[in-house]
Amino acid sequence: MSVQKLSTPVDIAVSGLRAQSLRLKTIAANIANASTTRTSSGEPYRRQDVLVRARDGLTGVTVGGIVQDAKGDFKRILQPGHPDADANGYVRMPNVEVPVEMMNLVTASRAYQANAAVLKRYQDLVEVTLELIR
Numbered sequence: 001m002s003v004q005k006l007s008t009p010v011d012i013a014v015s016g017l018r019a020q021s022l023r024l025k026t027i028a029a030n031i032a033n034a035s036t037t038r039t040s041s042g043e044p045y046r047r048q049d050v051l052v053r054a055r056d057g058l059t060g061v062t063v064g065g066i067v068q069d070a071k072g073d074f075k076r077i078l079q080p081g082h083p084d085a086d087a088n089g090y091v092r093m094p095n096v097e098v099p100v101e102m103m104n105l106v107t108a109s110r111a112y113q114a115n116a117a118v119l120k121r122y123q124d125l126v127e128v129t130l131e132l133i134r
Helices: 009-032 098-132
Strands: 048-054 061-068 075-078 089-094
Touching: 009 048, 009 061, 009 098
Parallel strands: none
Antiparallel strands: 048 061, 075 089
């Protein structure tokens, strides 16, 4: 006989808030480093993304980790005076697209707001229930 832990709406919403908060921080880091041409590894900054996975059943989400976007290749722009320019004057730039990051920021923000709204509705429901019991 297996016993499954039941998740409350609070547990589910809090897991969503934590995941979206990490997404917001990661997106902010991507935007902040959109012009970083050299990191400690010597390469331009590589865009990062958060892996969010659904838990088994209806028990919320879990963060699988932060991964670097290996798909996107670095852009090359002509800036002969730049300290990181190659012999031809080209600089490799991060694979961060600011408009895409802004769209991701909006979706993460809306998802965060939706989870916060669930908590608020649950609180209202509990208050009404307690009022009815009195």
